[in-house]
Structures are given as structure tokens and as C-alpha cells.
Amino acid sequence: MSNDSTMLKDEQLSVESLTDPVWIRIRDLIYQVSGIYQAENKFYLLVSRCSRRMKAVGARTPREYLEFLTARPNRDAEMRNLLNEITIGETCLFRSMPQIDALRKVVIPSLAEAKKKFSFTKLRFWSAGCSTGEEPYTLAMILLEETQTRLKGWTFEVIATDLNDRSIAKAQEGIYNDYAVRNVPPEFMKKYFTPVGSEFRVNDSVRSFISFNRLNMLDDSKMLFMRGIDTIFCCNVLIYFDGKSKTRTVEHFYNALLPNGHFFLGHSESLYGISKKFRLVHFPGTTAYWKPSESTPKAGAP
Amino acid sequence: MKTETLDRLRSRISGIDAMPAIPVILRPLLRCLDQPAEQIDVNRIVELVSYDKSIAAQCVRMANSALFGRSHPVESVRTAVLNLGMWRVRDLLFSNSLSQVIPANRWVVDPSVFWRHSLGCALVCRRFAEIIGYPDTEKAYLAGLLHDIGVLVNCMIVPNEFRATVEKAYREHIPMDEAEQATLGFTHSDSGRILAEAWKITPDLVQAIELHHEIGDPERGGPLVALVHLSDLLCRLRDLGYGYYEPRQIDFANEPGWLYLVMQFPNLAELDLARFTFTLDEYAKEVGELVSTVFAA
Numbered sequence: 123m124s125n126d127s128t129m130l131k132d133e134q135l136s137v138e139s140l141t142d143p144v145w146i147r148i149r150d151l152i153y154q155v156s157g158i159y160q161a162e163n164k165f166y167l168l169v170s171r172c173s174r175r176m177k178a179v180g181a182r183t184p185r186e187y188l189e190f191l192t193a194r195p196n197r198d199a200e201m202r203n204l205l206n207e208i209t210i211g212e213t214c215l216f217r218s219m220p221q222i223d224a225l226r227k228v229v230i231p232s233l234a235e236a237k238k239k240f241s242f243t244k245l246r247f248w249s250a251g252c253s254t255g256e257e258p259y260t261l262a263m264i265l266l267e268e269t270q271t272r273l274k275g276w277t278f279e280v281i282a283t284d285l286n287d288r289s290i291a292k293a294q295e296g297i298y299n300d301y302a303v304r305n306v307p308p309e310f311m312k313k314y315f316t317p318v319g320s321e322f323r324v325n326d327s328v329r330s331f332i333s334f335n336r337l338n339m340l341d342d343s344k345m346l347f348m349r350g351i352d353t354i355f356c357c358n359v360l361i362y363f364d365g366k367s368k369t370r371t372v373e374h375f376y377n378a379l380l381p382n383g384h385f386f387l388g389h390s391e392s393l394y395g396i397s398k399k400f401r402l403v404h405f406p407g408t409t410a411y412w413k414p415s416e417s418t419p420k421a422g423a424p
Numbered sequence: 425m426k427t428e429t430l431d432r433l434r435s436r437i438s439g440i441d442a443m444p445a446i447p448v449i450l451r452p453l454l455r456c457l458d459q460p461a462e463q464i465d466v467n468r469i470v471e472l473v474s475y476d477k478s479i480a481a482q483c484v485r486m487a488n489s490a491l492f493g494r495s496h497p498v499e500s501v502r503t504a505v506l507n508l509g510m511w512r513v514r515d516l517l518f519s520n521s522l523s524q525v526i527p528a529n530r531w532v533v534d535p536s537v538f539w540r541h542s543l544g545c546a547l548v549c550r551r552f553a554e555i556i557g558y559p560d561t562e563k564a565y566l567a568g569l570l571h572d573i574g575v576l577v578n579c580m581i582v583p584n585e586f587r588a589t590v591e592k593a594y595r596e597h598i599p600m601d602e603a604e605q606a607t608l609g610f611t612h613s614d615s616g617r618i619l620a621e622a623w624k625i626t627p628d629l630v631q632a633i634e635l636h637h638e639i640g641d642p643e644r645g646g647p648l649v650a651l652v653h654l655s656d657l658l659c660r661l662r663d664l665g666y667g668y669y670e671p672r673q674i675d676f677a678n679e680p681g682w683l684y685l686v687m688q689f690p691n692l693a694e695l696d697l698a699r700f701t702f703t704l705d706e707y708a709k710e711v712g713e714l715v716s717t718v719f720a721a
Binding site: 153159161162163164223224227228229232390392393394395401402403404405406407409412 | 697698
């Protein structure tokens with residue numbers, strides 16, 4: 123999306139209401155329902171996104187909007203609309219550099235170290251809720267780089283799943299506009315993309331490492347087959363699930379992961395209160411959830 | 425560290441003219457602030473601020489900054505102090521008086537990066553203390569603020585070696601204390617402790633400075649050391665560190681300092697750490713504003 127100018131206008135409109143304490147309550151409600159946290163220094167974004175929804179539903183003040191957002195019957199539908207608004211524009215290649223750094227500098231090296239001991243030389247990543255493919259292509263490019271340098275002789279696969287057939291079809295095409303590739307480092311751009319008109323197509327050399335499949339994460343029978351994964355990415359998907367489905371899905375993710383495997387969420391998403399088995403771990407600039415190996419001592423919280 | 429090495433370091437530090445002197449206003453300031461918030465004397469703080477023209481000017485400038493968005497300009501020091509609130513004034517006073525410890529041309533690390541880390545750590549440490557119910561939150565703040573003053577000492581007493589240390593840490597992406605141990609044979613915790621003792625800073629703060637990297641036996645330092653240790657780690661993981669990448673994975677719930685604190689303050693077990701971490705990004709703005717006020721002079 124390239125509507126920075128709209129955002130600016132919205133922001134100007136609501137500068138006065140930026141200090142309204144109701145925003146804090148809206149922020150806390152969003153966190154409670156979805157696990158997405160809006161830091162106070164990014165409040166202008168929350169305000170600008172809410173103002174668009176406020177206009178759509180005809181709420182004049184943040185308080186009115188909060189009422190709309192909490193009252194039946196529109197509650198659930200409006201929360202979904204708001205979450206859509208909040209996560210809009212978050213799908214691009216190389217979206218989160220702190221996550222990518224954590225993968226390249228910490229996760230992959232330690233995975234390789236651990237697997238080498240058992241003479242395993244294959245890595246399996248899963249992009250769950252891959253939408254239109256930005257994430258699995260990013261992961262595949264990073265893994266390709268690794269297997270061409272530090273992990274010579276290793277192979278890998280990226281499993282990409284989504285509920286939506288149209289998203290999967292679009293993902294398989296692998297064609298992106300310049301906005302979607304704006305974060306891609308130039309050397310990756312050169313190596314892994316081919317210009318097609320005004321857009322860019324991911325090269326087959328990357329594509330061949332990814333399998334795209336339709337998968338409903340709430341379908342237990344299908345989820346049971348997902349096993350032996352080293353790293354899972356599931357960004358801005360669980361936020362739409364209710365508590366029970368979230369717990370169940372996270373349990374499936376836990377079982378799908380190998381010991382010492384990592385589970386990455388969106389950059390401001392939290393699993394607080396959802397899983398006691400996963401451990402929250404910190405990397406520079408980002409957090410993830412980690413499945414301890416059996417030999418790891420148990421800790422209290424969180 | 426070994427007593428013998430420590431003694432050598434101590435005599436080395438005291439034998440050098442460049443030994444950082446305690447800033448004039450720091451001791452009265454520490455005394456003034458070492459009491460419950462409601463008992464702090466505003467007049468005394470205004471007096472301390474007025475004592476130093478450049479600090480007074482900074483208070484006025486900050487009170488007029490965008491952070492406060494006032495419609496009428498603030499002109500008097502008193503109004504500025506009241507507008508900023510005691511804690512922001514205190515931050516300014518501290519970072520200023522500590523900045524005077526070393527001349528501008530002696531910094532080996534970027535001073536604004538140093539203050540970002542120190543102030544960030546102070547804020548995080550206080551917030552942490554509030555959340556778990558540690559009684560003296562201002563002590564926690566001070567401990568966070570002062571924990572790395574040994575870096576200033578190192579800039580003064582071993583500038584060339586310390587430059588090599590910092591370069592090694594940046595190049596090899598290793599923690600500063602590890603690089604110091606390898607190149608200097610002592611760390612900023614050791615030199616900071618000696619400075620703090622020479623300045624007659626209270627023993628619990630001296631311990632926080634001395635032990636914040638040696639958390640092996642948390643009983644020894646008590647909750648304050650554990651708080652500083654964890655806050656320092658969190659800051660370094662959330663863009664309030666020394667500005668280089670430390671590739672590692674931290675499982676806070678399994679850190680010795682954390683396990684120790686959970687026993688002392690059971691609330692900690694219920695903390696939503698992910699959310700706490702996300703809120704740290706909010707501090708970055710406040711810290712940035714403060715640091716740029718100090719360095720705009």
C-alpha cells in the first residue's frame with residue numbers, strides 16, 4: 123500500500139485526540155483479543171488506522187468507536203475489520219530485518235550445529251499462513267544464501283500453506299510490484315528476481331525449494347501430519363483466532379517442531395497466556411518462541 | 425576478579441591525575457534524591473539546577489521542546505523544573521554532571537550512545553522494579569543509570585587500549601566485558617566499582633556497578649544487582665545498547681537473575697514479558713529526546 127499521504131491527513135485530523143485515554147483502552151482491547159501490541163510511540167498509527175474505521179462506521183469520537191467495538195452484534199466483525207486495517211501493508215518481502223538477522227546470525231547456525239551431530243544436513247521451514255508468498259520466498263532466499271556459503275552441502279525446503287486458494291495461486295506466481303520488494307537487499311534483487319514489465323518475478327531457482335499447499339490450521343486431521351519442522355513462521359494469522367482455536371493451533375505448532383525449534387510470530391505479536399510449553403526467547407530487536415529439548419531444565423515463567 | 429589485580433587497578437586509577445572527579449552537584453543531588461518522592465524538596469532541585477548555567481538552559485529548552493507541546497514559552501528555571509517534573513530534571517542533572525566527568529575529546533565510545541544505554545537501562549530498571557514490587561524504585565533507577573560508569577573510567581585511564589577493546593567488541597560481536605577481559609584484563613565493572621567507592625556512592629549501588637555482569641551467585645548482590653543485570657540485557661536486545669549486534673538468544677525465564685528474582689518477588693512469574701519488551705520501544709523516544717537535549721548544547 124502506498125497511502126502515506128492519507129495517513130498523514132488522518133494523523134493531522136486526530137492530533138488533538140492523540141492524548142485521549144480511550145486509545146489506551148482500545149490498544150489494550152486489541153492486545154487482549156489478538157495479542158498484537160501497539161507501542162505508545164506508534165500511537166499515531168493506531169489512531170490513523172482507527173480513524174479510517176471510525177469514518178467507515180460513523181463513529182465521531184474514540185469513545186463512540188470503543189463502544190461500537192465492544193457491543194454486540196458488530197463486535198467480532200468490527201474487530202476483524204480493525205485488525206485487517208492494522209496489519210495492512212505488512213506483507214512485503216524481507217519484512218522484518220530483526221527476524222532475518224536472528225535467523226541468519228543465531229537460529230540457522232545453532233540449528234546446523236545441533237543437526238550436524240546427528241549427520242542431518244537438511245532444514246525444513248514452514249511458513250504458516252503464507253498469504254501471497256512474500257514470507258516463504260524471503261525464507262527460501264535466506265536459506266539459499268546459507269547453503270551456498272556457510273552450509274555448503276546442505277539442503278532445505280520451505281513449506282508454505284494458506285487457507286485461501288487465491289492467495290496460494292498468487293503466491294505460486296511469485297510476481298511482486300516495487301512496493302512489495304522495497305526492503306529486498308540489492309544483491310538479492312539482482313540474484314533472485316527477473317523484471318517483468320514494471321514488476322519482478324522470483325526466479326525458479328528459489329521457487330523450486332518451496333511447496334505451496336492449501337491448509338486450514340483449524341483442521342486437526344491435517345495439522346497432525348505436519349512434523350519434523352525446524353522453524354515456523356506464522357505472522358498476523360493467530361490474531362484472528364479466538365482463544366480456544368489459538369491454543370489448539372499453537373499446540374499443533376509445538377508438536378510439528380523438532381526440539382530446539384523456533385516459532386516466529388509477527389513483530390509485535392505475543393503468545394502470552396496461550397502456551398505454557400513454548401519459551402519466550404529474545405534476539406536483538408525481536409522475540410520468538412522456542413521449543414526446548416528434553417534435556418533443557420524447566421523454568422517457571424513466562 | 426582477583427584481589428591482587430583489583431589492588432593493582434586501584435593504585436593505577438588513583439595514581440593517575442586523570443582520575444574522574446565527582447561532579448560538584450552530584451553528591452547533593454544524590455542526597456536530595458535518596459528519599460521518597462513526596463519528600464523531595466523542589467526548591468533544592470531548582471537551586472541545584474540554577475547552579476549550572478548550561479543545565480538550567482537545557483531544562484528550559486527541554487520544557488519548550490515538542491515533547492511537551494506547550495502553547496506559552498517557558499522562561500524561568502522554576503517553571504521549567506515544575507513542567508518537566510522531578511524525574512526528567514533529575515535525568516538531565518545526572519547525565520550532565522556525569523558528562524562533565526570526562527572531557528569531550530576523551531570519549532572512546534560515542535557519548536550519545538553511552539547515555540542512551542545508561543538512561544534506557546535506568547528507565548527499564550525502574551519499570552521492572554515497579555512491576556515486581558521492589559520497594560525502592562528510585563534506587564533501581566540510579567543503579568541502572570550508573571551501572572556502566574566504569575566505561576567512563578576506561579576512557580580516561582586506558583584510552584588506547586580501551587579503543588582497541590571497543591573495536592574488538594564491535595568487530596567480533598561479543599559483549600563489552602568479554603572484550604575487556606581479553607584486552608585489558610579487567611572490566612568496566614571493576615573500574616566502575618573503584619570509581620564509585622572513591623566517590624563514596626552507597627554500597628548497594630557500588631555492588632550493582634561491580635556485579636552487573638557477574639550474576640553467577642545472585643544471592644550475593646541481592647535483587648538490585650539482578651534487576652540491573654536483566655535490564656541491561658533487555659536494553660542491549662532492544663536497540664538501547666552500544667549500537668552493535670550481539671548474536672544470541674536469551675531465555676529470560678531461565679536466567680539466574682530472573683530465577684532469583686522470581687523467588688523474592690513471585691509477581692514476576694505472572695509478568696507478560698513479551699508485552700513488557702514491546703513497551704521498551706516507547707522508552708526509546710523519551711531517551712532520544714533527553715539525549716539530544718543534553719548534546720544540543
